[in-house]
Amino acid sequence: MPITSTVLRVAESDPGRPAIVGGAADGSGPAPRLDYAGLVEDSRRMFAAVDALHARQPDPPAPAAETGGIPITAVSVDSAFHTARIVAGLAGYRAVSATIDPRWPLAHRVGVIIATGIGVVISDDAELAGALAERDWGGTIAGLDEFRRLEAAAQPAQAPTVRDGDEAFLLLFSSGTTSDPKAFLKTRRQYRDNVAVSSAHLEPLPGVATLAPGPLSYSLTLYALIECLATGGEAHLADVFDPVAMAARVAEERITRVVAVPAVVQTLTDAARRDPSRFETLDLVVTGGANLPESLRLGLAEVLPGTRLVSYYGAAEIGFIGDSRGGDGTLIDVYPGIGASVRDAEGEEVADGEPGTLWISAAACSDGYVAGTTDAVLRGADGWATVGDQARMVDGRLQLLGRSGDIAVTGGHKVALPEVERAFDGMPGLGAVCAVALPHRRLGSVVALVLEAAGEEGEGSAAPPSKAELQRRARERLAPQFVPRRWYLIERLPRTVGGKIRRPATTEAVEAGSAVRL
Numbered sequence: 001m002p003i004t005s006t007v008l009r010v011a012e013s014d015p016g017r018p019a020i021v022g023g024a025a026d027g028s029g030p031a032p033r034l035d036y037a038g039l040v041e042d043s044r045r046m047f048a049a050v051d052a053l054h055a056r057q058p059d060p061p062a063p064a065a066e067t068g069g070i071p072i073t074a075v076s077v078d079s080a081f082h083t084a085r086i087v088a089g090l091a092g093y094r095a096v097s098a099t100i101d102p103r104w105p106l107a108h109r110v111g112v113i114i115a116t117g118i119g120v121v122i123s124d125d126a127e128l129a130g131a132l133a134e135r136d137w138g139g140t141i142a143g144l145d146e147f148r149r150l151e152a153a154a155q156p157a158q159a160p161t162v163r164d165g166d167e168a169f170l171l172l173f174s175s176g177t178t179s180d181p182k183a184f185l186k187t188r189r190q191y192r193d194n195v196a197v198s199s200a201h202l203e204p205l206p207g208v209a210t211l212a213p214g215p216l217s218y219s220l221t222l223y224a225l226i227e228c229l230a231t232g233g234e235a236h237l238a239d240v241f242d243p244v245a246m247a248a249r250v251a252e253e254r255i256t257r258v259v260a261v262p263a264v265v266q267t268l269t270d271a272a273r274r275d276p277s278r279f280e281t282l283d284l285v286v287t288g289g290a291n292l293p294e295s296l297r298l299g300l301a302e303v304l305p306g307t308r309l310v311s312y313y314g315a316a317e318i319g320f321i322g323d324s325r326g327g328d329g330t331l332i333d334v335y336p337g338i339g340a341s342v343r344d345a346e347g348e349e350v351a352d353g354e355p356g357t358l359w360i361s362a363a364a365c366s367d368g369y370v371a372g373t374t375d376a377v378l379r380g381a382d383g384w385a386t387v388g389d390q391a392r393m394v395d396g397r398l399q400l401l402g403r404s405g406d407i408a409v410t411g412g413h414k415v416a417l418p419e420v421e422r423a424f425d426g427m428p429g430l431g432a433v434c435a436v437a438l439p440h441r442r443l444g445s446v447v448a449l450v451l452e453a454a455g456e457e458g459e460g461s462a463a464p465p466s467k468a469e470l471q472r473r474a475r476e477r478l479a480p481q482f483v484p485r486r487w488y489l490i491e492r493l494p495r496t497v498g499g500k501i502r503r504p505a506t507t508e509a510v511e512a513g514s515a516v517r518l
Helices: 002-013 036-055 080-090 106-116 126-134 144-153 188-201 219-230 243-252 262-274 294-303 417-422 467-477 503-511
Strands: 018-021 033-035 072-075 096-099 120-122 140-142 168-173 183-187 209-213 234-238 257-260 284-288 308-315 319-324 331-334 339-343 356-361 389-394 397-403 407-410 413-416 433-440 444-452 486-490
Touching (some): 002 219, 018 219, 033 036, 036 120, 036 140, 072 080, 080 219, 080 234, 168 188, 168 219, 188 219, 188 319, 209 219, 234 243, 257 262, 262 284, 407 433, 417 433, 433 503, 444 503, 467 486
Parallel strands (some): 018 234, 209 257
Antiparallel strands (some): 308 319, 319 331, 331 397, 339 356, 433 444
């Protein structure tokens, strides 16, 4: 795994180079940090403490068969810094790491721990400890402070070493946007292949200071940590995103690269508009996810014209696939070495411009999902993989249409619901929207747009658009079959813990009468 070989090399050649730098949510107090030499030494005590917790179990959980018998350690705490140092430290030992979002529903956290055979959980949640005890779980749960005391008292283990590429390294989970997250493993070789792709296109270069705010349970943030350490860069982390604290850190730490979800990029733009001088060092913003609102890209360019914005497309199970450097992020240039094929329900490749399911061939792709968590299939018989994303090929580029549930059939026409939503991007006075398909006796389904109620109008804010204005905009920007036939207002759109709008839950809310028809 390149993370360990690079960490050891930099620890010897440039021991004082920052490796992991944390930060309080409010920016107060000294930032916890580890340089590369300190990361190596820290990992010795950290692994010794983890190993002791596993070893003292009389009847330990059997780790998922896909791990090859390697014990699994999960971190489920709010501290991005401590989560990062534990995951990074375990990389040099026979260990599999997992990050579990402490905001997940209790039943879900318990379910994945039991189903995957996680043996040690570092968590401060007493309710989780009680729920696991009720299930007769044979593992060990330790609070973060308790774990740190164990580290301090531990006899340091042998120094970390570069492990075999076929060894399991990380246990990850799908995003859960459309269903409960599924577990899958990444080997060290698969992450090595992923680092090779991101290094060639997303610039996690040696010595570059990258700020990646947000929980490490997000694959985007976790991978930002991995790629920084794998290339000898600096990983600057934050438990939550605070625009004032971030502006100070960009200036003080001379951050040149930010990796963040689109919502954070919008907040960054707002912060830079108030004080652009604090962002003078910022050269590159990398955001994950397709269908980036063009207004976000234009807004950043207006306030920070010297800062580039790249929106990449990928799936945690598969790896990086391609990116977009202009427009709304729907047209993706696929990276060299990555295969992309759009196929119909029978597995046949569709014609250029026709929608279908996207299949990918990539060396970084996981072998499959952990059997204990799902019966879903990631790879087909030909070795190509799909996570159900819908797309079409347009002149050699991918145009992303969303997941399978994002395609509606109305009157015989296929309608990509994210395309409906993009027509309203940047409309004055309009907040978040979600397009859904509602049953219709004659047409099969009809498109409806659900609007989230806006906050209180303040000075300079635009009044919410009327239904007539919404209809007029839709007719100007959409093909007739894409124009919503129904309009609803809801207090708040359902979201995942990561902030993504949940389309199936939005449909259920409308059908249950939780939204007001306009």
